Amino acid sequence: MKANTAEKIRFLKNRRNVTLGQIAEVTEQTRQNFSNKLKRDDFRESELAAIAEFLGCELKISFIDKETGEEI
Template sequence: MKLTMGEKIRILLKRKNVTIIELSKRLGTTNQNMANKFKRDNFSMNELEAIAEALDCEFEGYFVDKDGDKI
């Protein structure tokens, strides 16, 4: 079973000991807006990069073809 982006971010938040409220503050957005993003699993590439920066890590987005090769 594949994890959604929201699930991956939640795992990272737990590892970094950061709450969604704290992440919202770091990103300069409201907790409600962030909760809605998680609910819909709707993150833009720019938001994912900002989240990575706020959590002191890197985001590397990529496509994987059906053979498992990264593109």
């Protein structure tokens, strides 16, 4: 099974030994609001970019054509 975005953030949070509060601060929101977004797996692209930067990762968002397998 593929991990969703929230699961990937939790994995990296634990790997980097950072708190939800620290990530929430980077995205300029409360810890509670960020926690709710994790539960809903609902993030804006700008938030994902900030989280990736903070966690020392490159963010890659792409569309894959299901018919051809081509990355768009």
